[in-house]
Amino acid sequence: AQKVTQAQTEISVVEKEDVTLDCVYETRDTTYYLFWYKQPPSGELVFLIRRNSFDEQNEISGRYSWNFQKSTSSFNFTITASQVVDSAVYFCALSLLISGTYKYIFGTGTRLKVLA
């Protein structure tokens, strides 16, 4: 069975702290894709990153970085020097081919509160 677990329901940090959001996935497939999305309090969804299962290089984009580790089935997201604007719900998702069509499995999200 395929599953995405975001065990941290809510995290609160003080501005300028670093914070890591955990994402653990389950699949027996060797080909899959992992995503992170952001949903600010305003409600819109923002696509942050996608990673395919064959690319284990970590990625950095400004203050955001992602650590993909197949050995532990994790795709963690770190925000460095957090800012109030980072306050949002963050979703991790897994996409893979099942019975000839792609499926997306979302985690339940982690609510990040960055306090000034």
Added chain:
Amino acid sequence: DSGVTQTPKHLITATGQRVTLRCSPRSGDLSVYWYQQSLDQGLQFLIQYYNGEERAKGNILERFSAQQFPDLHSELNLSSLELGDSALYFCASSVAWGAGQETQYFGPGTRLLVL
């Protein structure tokens, strides 16, 4: 502004009714995705179209259907509505269709309330 438009922004209807949600992708994007976000079910992927053809299917109920038209806009039809269909419905678009191959741009969503 992502360039993806969704209409209407809000919709209130009664159980048993049918509604149509509309999505216009970004200029040049050929792929459209539909998602549902509810308190009960969380965020769920419903369906994806690429250049008029269905490419991926998620947890879409049989009462729901979608299509992508030649001008690339998409409609999500929800019929025999139930209270549990109350949710925020997002549309997203991307340039290509291969799942995981491209960046998705989201519309502002349509909030559906079924009374």
